[in-house]
Amino acid sequence: EAGVAQSPRYKIIEKRQSVAFWCNPISGHATLYWYQQILGQGPKLLIQFQNNGVVDDSQLPKDRFSAERLKGVDSTLKIQPAKLEDSAVYLCASSLKGTYNEQFFGPGTRLTVL
Amino acid sequence: GENVEQHPSTLSVQEGDSAVIKCTYSDSASNYFPWYKQELGKGPQLIIDIRSNVGEKKDQRIAVTLNKTAKHFSLHITETQPEDSAVYFCAALNDYKLSFGAGTTVTVRA
Numbered sequence: 001e002a003g004v005a006q007s008p009r010y011k012i013i014e015k016r017q018s019v020a021f022w023c024n025p026i027s028g029h030a031t032l033y034w035y036q037q038i039l040g041q042g043p044k045l046l047i048q049f050q051n052n053g054v055v056d057d058s059q060l061p062k063d064r065f066s067a068e069r070l071k072g073v074d075s076t077l078k079i080q081p082a083k084l085e086d087s088a089v090y091l092c093a094s095s096l097k098g099t100y101n102e103q104f105f106g107p108g109t110r111l112t113v114l
Numbered sequence: 115g116e117n118v119e120q121h122p123s124t125l126s127v128q129e130g131d132s133a134v135i136k137c138t139y140s141d142s143a144s145n146y147f148p149w150y151k152q153e154l155g156k157g158p159q160l161i162i163d164i165r166s167n168v169g170e171k172k173d174q175r176i177a178v179t180l181n182k183t184a185k186h187f188s189l190h191i192t193e194t195q196p197e198d199s200a201v202y203f204c205a206a207l208n209d210y211k212l213s214f215g216a217g218t219t220v221t222v223r224a
Contacts, residue, residue: 004157042118042203042214043158056211091157099210100146105157 002026004106006092012112018080021109025073025094031055032069033103034077035091043091049075050098082113116141116208120215128223133191135218137204140185146207147180147187151200152217158203162189194222 005024013019025032030051035043046065047057051072060067064083069075079086089108095101117140127133139147145166150158164171164178164187171178175194180187191198199222204215 040216042120042205042216044214045211048211058211093157099207099212102148102160102163103212105150105159107155107157 004092004094004104006090006106006109008109009107010110010112012114013082015084015113016081018078019082019111020076020078021090021092021111023075023077023092023106025075025092026104028096029094029104030072030097031095031099031101032075033093033095034067034075035093037089037091037108039088046077048099079111082111084113087111087113116144116206116211116213118204118206118213118215120204120218122218123216124219124221126221126223127194129194129196131194133189133194133198133220133222135189135202135204135220136186137188137206137215138184138186139206139213141206141208142182142185144206144208147178148205148207148212149178149189150203150205150214152203153200161202191220194220196222196224198222 032049034046037043046060047067048055049069052069067077091108093103093105095103120137148163151161152158177190201217
């Protein structure tokens, strides 16, 4: 079974630029999550989708972050404009059906904002 | 929201010894507690989990205990091996949202 795929693996941008991350979850998984992991901290949930609907986005900085999950499969997370404090690893995860099922994480995208 | 505290932040053990990581949570409504292992350059991977109606769960060399009254849960790794070296995260599920601890870096010395 293929795992969660993410791209790119690394990205370096200047502050105020925009960036987008892509995630392809495990086939058949209804729930998709985006987490932000700052160095030395645990992952923090940004947004959770159930199929293509948003379940929770209470911790998503909506003035600069946006995410979508078209057709309930792939998802993109965008930051526009980026700030220095956005430097982190952005993890995508998926689960079969809801948060009580095991979440499978992708390898993450390491973002550096200069 | 839920607040999860994890201790210690770093742990160094001799190969073959046991390792214990402790976590506390703030919201008594939390009802699911997974533990994740994260190796360098990889995403976290679930190693064991426990639900609030169970006090203890074991899987080979790994065990987790839960004390709902005190709102704390612990991970126990016995007979540690070099491949156990990684960062370990505890988490608590509340209102369909998983909150993670800050992580424990475990180093197993040969």
